[in-house]
Amino acid sequence: MKLIPLSVPNFEGNERKYVDDAIDQGWVSTGGAYITKLEQNMAGFLHTENVAACQSGTSALHLSLIEAGVRPGDAVLVPPLTFIAAVNPVKYQFATPIFIDCDDSFCMDPVKLQDFCERECQFNGQNLTYKDKTIKALIVVHVFGNMADMVSILKIAHRYNIKVIEDATEALGTKYTEGPLTGKFAGTIGDFGCYSFNGNKIITTGGGGAVTANDAKIVDHIRYLSTQAKDDSHYYIHHEVGYNYRMTNVQAALGVAQMEELPEFIRRKQRNYETYKTLFSNFELAKLKPFRKGTASNKWFYSLEIDRNKVTAPIRDIITRLEQKGIQTRAIWGLINEQLPYVNEYAYRLEKAPYYAERILNFPSSTQITEEEIAYVAEQIMLVLKELS
Numbered sequence: 001m002k003l004i005p006l007s008v009p010n011f012e013g014n015e016r017k018y019v020d021d022a023i024d025q026g027w028v029s030t031g032g033a034y035i036t037k038l039e040q041n042m043a044g045f046l047h048t049e050n051v052a053a054c055q056s057g058t059s060a061l062h063l064s065l066i067e068a069g070v071r072p073g074d075a076v077l078v079p080p081l082t083f084i085a086a087v088n089p090v091k092y093q094f095a096t097p098i099f100i101d102c103d104d105s106f107c108m109d110p111v112k113l114q115d116f117c118e119r120e121c122q123f124n125g126q127n128l129t130y131k132d133k134t135i136k137a138l139i140v141v142h143v144f145g146n147m148a149d150m151v152s153i154l155k156i157a158h159r160y161n162i163k164v165i166e167d168a169t170e171a172l173g174t175k176y177t178e179g180p181l182t183g184k185f186a187g188t189i190g191d192f193g194c195y196s197f198n199g200n201k202i203i204t205t206g207g208g209g210a211v212t213a214n215d216a217k218i219v220d221h222i223r224y225l226s227t228q229a230k231d232d233s234h235y236y237i238h239h240e241v242g243y244n245y246r247m248t249n250v251q252a253a254l255g256v257a258q259m260e261e262l263p264e265f266i267r268r269k270q271r272n273y274e275t276y277k278t279l280f281s282n283f284e285l286a287k288l289k290p291f292r293k294g295t296a297s298n299k300w301f302y303s304l305e306i307d308r309n310k311v312t313a314p315i316r317d318i319i320t321r322l323e324q325k326g327i328q329t330r331a332i333w334g335l336i337n338e339q340l341p342y343v344n345e346y347a348y349r350l351e352k353a354p355y356y357a358e359r360i361l362n363f364p365s366s367t368q369i370t371e372e373e374i375a376y377v378a379e380q381i382m383l384v385l386k387e388l389s
Contacts, residue, residue, distance in 0.1 A: 054226050173186075
């Protein structure tokens with residue numbers, strides 16, 4: 001039985017040609033023309049001045065926290081409903097995460113954010129503090145390619161002097177189409193923007209990531225830190241603590257080819273979402289989650305919200321049944337504040353995050369999926385949920 005995968009890489013373009021070229025030139029490690037070309041191509045696509053390629057989305061987040069001035073003893077506002085890699089770098093800096101609830105987009109809720117800042121914190125005109133901790137930054141994740149309410153979040157962050165780090169690891173290509181941020185891409189709106197090229201993302205370099213910022217000089221410094229902070233590569237002089245966070249040239253060769261295909265990948269993701277939307281439109285046991293109005297999302301992942309008044313079976317049982325039918329699905333993440341490393345951290349008025357953690361099913365969204373496969377996936381999901389209702 002053929003498996004319809006959740007999300008797999010698509011190498012339809014010049015990937016092999018560019019990788020072979022990098023290998024033939026002998027530039028396979030953390031230097032080479034493809035790294036520079038990938039950075040330039042990303043900057044052009046995102047309409048930003050400077051982009052630094054790096055090892056992963058996680059390293060992009062870590063470097064952003066360092067550059068934002070997050071130090072041991074500080075606090076960072078984070079989401080509970082996302083992949084844990086969005087929060088782990090806060091611990092790398094020996095800082096404290098504080099969990100803020102999501103809204104119906106799965107992204108950080110600006111209403112809860114404002115309430116927390118007003119009710120739980122003190123602001124002296126310069127620093128916002130929670131108990132004895134200065135809140136230096138917030139990490140807002142554009143979950144599944146859905147843009148967060150950045151207009152509201154930016155207003156709050158600017159009011160309280162908080163740096164905004166956008167985790168756009170799932171949202172490369174998502175942009176605003178209405179309002180004051182029209183034309184702005186996810187990752188280019190806050191102080192820092194982080195991207196991931198992991199194997200299941202909309203484009204991939206196998207591993208890898210990238211970071212941008214609202215100041216080109218800051219990006220240059222991030223690039224410097226990512227290459228072990230080398231001040232003199234011939235005599236090994238270093239003036240700061242650096243990191244081995246640089247992307248390799250072979251990875252970048254893949255990335256250059258993938259960037260050429262990104263507009264087509266986004267078009268397919270959007271088209272396939274509309275097909276699913278039609279198929280699920282009259283289904284009573286679950287509904288397809290929408291993306292934020294006033295934005296053009298890359299629609300990286302699709303989410304079905306199961307009606308728990310009608311279907312009480314655990315997500316695990318649903319996933320197992322669908323796997324038996326050749327369909328790979330997955331649950332949304334377990335809440336980070338409930339994971340062992342984070343159970344003692346403060347979570348502010350979580351309501352929507354636990355609600356969705358019990359109800360969301362992700363299903364196949366690869367750019368190669370056919371219309372026949374989409375129809376089969378929708379049909380089988382509906383049959384399984386009916387059987388379990």
